[in-house]
Amino acid sequence: MKPFEILQKQFGYASFRLDQEAIIDSVITKRDTFALMPTGGGKSLCYQIPALCFEGVTIVISPLIALMKDQVDALRLNGVAAAYLNSTQSYREQADIIDQARLGKMKLLYVAPEKILRDVGDRDKLCHENFNPTLSPFLQSILSLKVSLVAIDEAHCISHWGHDFRPEYLMLAHIRRLMPQTPFIALTATADRVTQKDIVEKLDLKDPNIFISSFNRANIRYTVQPKRSGLENLLHFLKKHQEDSGIIYCFSRAATEKLAHDLKTHGYSALAYHAGMDKSVRAQHQDLFLRDQVKIMVATIAFGMGIDKSNVRYVVHMDLPKNIESYYQETGRAGRDGLNSEALLFFGLQDVAKLKRFAVIENNPEQTEIAVRKVEQMARYAELNSCRRKYLLNYFDEKTIEHCGNCDTCSSTFEFYDGTVVAQKVLSAVSRLQERFGNAYVIDFLRGTTNEKMTDEHKAMKTYGIGADLTKHEWNKIIHELIDLGFLRKAEGLYPVLKLSEKSEAVLRNETKVTFTRLKLTADYQQTSGDY
């Protein structure tokens, strides 16, 4: 059967979505393939349909045992021969499944990465590049099958640059080495540019076809409001959504319970959900929400994984999420039915400091640095003067129009003000420091703050301390605005150094003015920090 026939006859769908057809084409011509597609976009069919076109078995690596079982059950309902292997099964069960696959009676075999890992033994060894595993009986039996395709779901887990690195995924690079002829497809819903590149390299994908489906959720309106008087603002927001279903995310378990309680006293139908609750209570709350018997779920991020409720009208974040990936995924639970929906974030600077503290991973400065940078990118989102959708889409490397018209900044009015003098201060600091330092150092230098790294030579410079009148945070915003306007650049890499651009010179020579933009204050939105 051809892919389109399989789509209709076996899966009962009328047409392909997003890049599905092109991805499937790429895979069945045995090209290595990388697919970035938002959650709910339909990644599974991209390997399930090729699996049915090929003769042998398709191995699917998937990290979530619960979702694996759901997928296999759904496939069986559609009459597809599928099974999974994970550590919850007995040796006998696993051997039976592999036997069936050997006899050609299995089209898709889902395997948990830790299943492979367990046989390899020492987890630490995985991180060494030249580690060469002796083949375990399990791996040998997989390799003895006629494997037509290997699909790696949640492929971002292989990358240190991603937000969900799992060492056991590194093992997949070895499997790739053992199966050089077999086509691989890597799929993920969340990978920024660096992570995408890293996935392709780690899996050694050969001249892969790369597909990046649109991440735009046009029906979701993005809004940020100050966190001060959060509950009051929230109640104001909820007034417009009396009959609607919504999810409200809080950082802590205690906060979910308190807020659910507060909302109930204000007459709303709300329940809490977090991982510290009894399993049966959690299941019951989730069920009531899914059946629309409770309107509001006040939850920690433990809530939502694999939940497919189409009529969620809004997702509110009472606290700042720790990265854009999470924010995009969580807000993406709104408006699955395509109707207008809201994503509202309450933002306060105290969250940035808190998340940065949580981002510290002991004895791992590199991972810490990455996590801290992701917090900063998230905070940047909250402080944008430009289109929020554009920022989100650019984060996933998608080019888009300047103004979406469906976010708070796009529908705000702006005022302009002269920033030439502050711009000159920043640019001359960068120039004096010979374009060799990042934000933090430049800001300390401007503010005349001593830190252990500040050299005496720098302290003796005339520019040192010329910006003592502004806070760190205000300088940070100015630097970012200068980057956006093209007056400054950030060098790529782990330690992004500030560099002058071709437009800097004219500012330093006072030949051009720099105009900054800020939102005009409205009743619904107030700037979180003061004027410069």
Ligand code: ADP
């Ligand atoms: P992802 O893995 O990208 O999050 P899934 O593969 O789980 O998404 O698909 C999400 C939902 O969309 C599933 O219910 C799936 O059956 C459905 N779906 C996928 N492709 C199509 C299609 N072409 N037409 C209609 N529904 C589809």
Ligand code: ZN
């Ligand atoms: Zn916009």
